[in-house]
Amino acid sequence: MSDILECRQIVKTFRPCLRRAPIQVLDHVDLRLCQGETLGLMGPSGCGKSTLARILLRLIPCDGGTVLFQGRDITHLSGQALLPFRRQTQLISQRPETFFDPRWTFQQSLTEPMDIFHIQGGRRAMVAELLDQVKLTDELLTRRPHQVSGGEIQRLALVRALLLQPRVLVLDEATSMLDISVQAQILQIIKEVRRRYHLSCLLITHDREVAEYMCDRIQTLPAEPRGGPV
Amino acid sequence: MTDGLRIKDLSVTFQLRDRDVRAVDGVSVHFPAGQITGIIGESGCGKSVLGMAVLGLLPPYAKAAGSITLDGSPLLGTRRALGVKLGLIPQNPAESLNPARTVQAHLSEALRPLSLSRREAKAWSAQLLRDFGFPDPARVLKAYPHELSGGMQQRVLCAVGSACTPAWLLADEPTKGLDSALRDQVLDTLGSMRGRGVASMLVITHDLTLARSLCQSLAVMYAGQVLEMGQGVLEHPLHPYTAAFLNALPEHGFQPIQGIAPRAGQRLPGCPFAPRCPHCRERCTRERPGACQPESQHMVRCFLYE
Numbered sequence: 001m002s003d004i005l006e007c008r009q010i011v012k013t014f015r016p017c018l019r020r021a022p023i024q025v026l027d028h029v030d031l032r033l034c035q036g037e038t039l040g041l042m043g044p045s046g047c048g049k050s051t052l053a054r055i056l057l058r059l060i061p062c063d064g065g066t067v068l069f070q071g072r073d074i075t076h077l078s079g080q081a082l083l084p085f086r087r088q089t090q091l092i093s094q095r096p097e098t099f100f101d102p103r104w105t106f107q108q109s110l111t112e113p114m115d116i117f118h119i120q121g122g123r124r125a126m127v128a129e130l131l132d133q134v135k136l137t138d139e140l141l142t143r144r145p146h147q148v149s150g151g152e153i154q155r156l157a158l159v160r161a162l163l164l165q166p167r168v169l170v171l172d173e174a175t176s177m178l179d180i181s182v183q184a185q186i187l188q189i190i191k192e193v194r195r196r197y198h199l200s201c202l203l204i205t206h207d208r209e210v211a212e213y214m215c216d217r218i219q220t221l222p223a224e225p226r227g228g229p230v
Numbered sequence: 231m232t233d234g235l236r237i238k239d240l241s242v243t244f245q246l247r248d249r250d251v252r253a254v255d256g257v258s259v260h261f262p263a264g265q266i267t268g269i270i271g272e273s274g275c276g277k278s279v280l281g282m283a284v285l286g287l288l289p290p291y292a293k294a295a296g297s298i299t300l301d302g303s304p305l306l307g308t309r310r311a312l313g314v315k316l317g318l319i320p321q322n323p324a325e326s327l328n329p330a331r332t333v334q335a336h337l338s339e340a341l342r343p344l345s346l347s348r349r350e351a352k353a354w355s356a357q358l359l360r361d362f363g364f365p366d367p368a369r370v371l372k373a374y375p376h377e378l379s380g381g382m383q384q385r386v387l388c389a390v391g392s393a394c395t396p397a398w399l400l401a402d403e404p405t406k407g408l409d410s411a412l413r414d415q416v417l418d419t420l421g422s423m424r425g426r427g428v429a430s431m432l433v434i435t436h437d438l439t440l441a442r443s444l445c446q447s448l449a450v451m452y453a454g455q456v457l458e459m460g461q462g463v464l465e466h467p468l469h470p471y472t473a474a475f476l477n478a479l480p481e482h483g484f485q486p487i488q489g490i491a492p493r494a495g496q497r498l499p500g501c502p503f504a505p506r507c508p509h510c511r512e513r514c515t516r517e518r519p520g521a522c523q524p525e526s527q528h529m530v531r532c533f534l535y536e
Contacts, residue, residue: 045380045409094407150273177407179273179436184478185486206409209480 001034004070004200005089005168007056011064012048025051028065031219033168038194038201040215042208047221049204053170056202057089058082087117090161094173096153099160100145107141110160117164130159133196134189151182155189162193169194170202175210187214233301234263234430235284235398240296240306242279242288244495251495253279255454255502256296258521263301263397266424266431268445270438272475274494276454277434278321281400284432285312300398314343317396317428319420321403323383327375333359333386334371340393358389361426362419381412388419395427405437417443438464438479447527450475453492453502460528468530471503501532509534
């Protein structure tokens, strides 16, 4: 299997404030996500899982190392050059409500990415098909984020991500705030859309049972970030 | 008199602009003193609203009817017992602590009902932190919430909740969103609270691992009602809803409950679980099942056991 997303020797250091010593969160970390696989990324809170995901998605810069997408070095790309990559990699977070504008209806929030990426024909049919896929009705499209449940907003976040026909889905603790029955429902839906749309997934979780159920492979980050001078 | 916490015909309705939403619907339960009782159920089933009604922390637009008594004295609509007889450990430690106040300020506020001098309050706060596993309380007292880890914030909240040594403690989703190491830490902390004067506890959770390890009895809520309560609920569930809820556990292959949960405030004439129940009969859709006790210390509301 060829790699779709890869990082090599990633280093990331945060400086909490000028008077304090910097904290090295990632110390020469390697990660490979193969085409069509689901890779679990595990480790305790604060070990740098989400930081690594954000570096892989080029949402934050790294201090050292390389990020490759389909074999191409994208570490230093910016602006328009990153747009095709942005479309093909989507993030679902632990708190999907923070990804939606609280003033907008879901109809508006789902239209925005299609406007940005100039997706014109068949918009309504695409939304209807994906809503059906995640077992929601179009009645929800007129509502705003505070008017739906945690499970519904997580599924709407999935719809918005899938509208752009991505190749890679990064799920950052996507079910950790949900109760067990809603979690089970979301996991089944993710399994189904992954199969149907041939997605590669990076699943960040601290729940080993979820990782073992969902993933082909699991990579664990070391327990503690390294504090002190680097 | 240690009669425990008695709730009778409690209903809580939120009056919204366009409709009324009944979050708790005719709940009658008895939580005996000296036990840890868990309240489990899906998000939105009314667990936290029930807890807030017990503590007198419902928002002004909520209308509560029925009665709640603690050892015989009425509780509903008052906050007399809050902090003194009833402590609270709220959910989301990071969001429950004021980011602009130090740990000392949080503890001093919690200790106000005891009318201690500033020096006494400081000494008591330090002792509380020591009890909750902080070897260096002087440093932690000066710290702001962002300077503490998730586990430390949770332990500070436990110290705040038990500051006046209440006989009852209500923990609302104490492990939500925590990793397994922190979850174990919280479990240890809650377990050890019984040795610090807290005799009885209500733990609101959807974390069944926590419920299994910590609680002596469990109440299962669905659509604002308690459908099952007693000992051995997880080992031997009687209600079809409890059985379906447990099927979503990893050891049962993450099987979701079929059908759609009723919308907030949607009231059905019969059993609220009837539309999703594999054992549903015609009677279930028109009549509300009463409480029956097919096993000792195990109540269930289902026509299957009549």
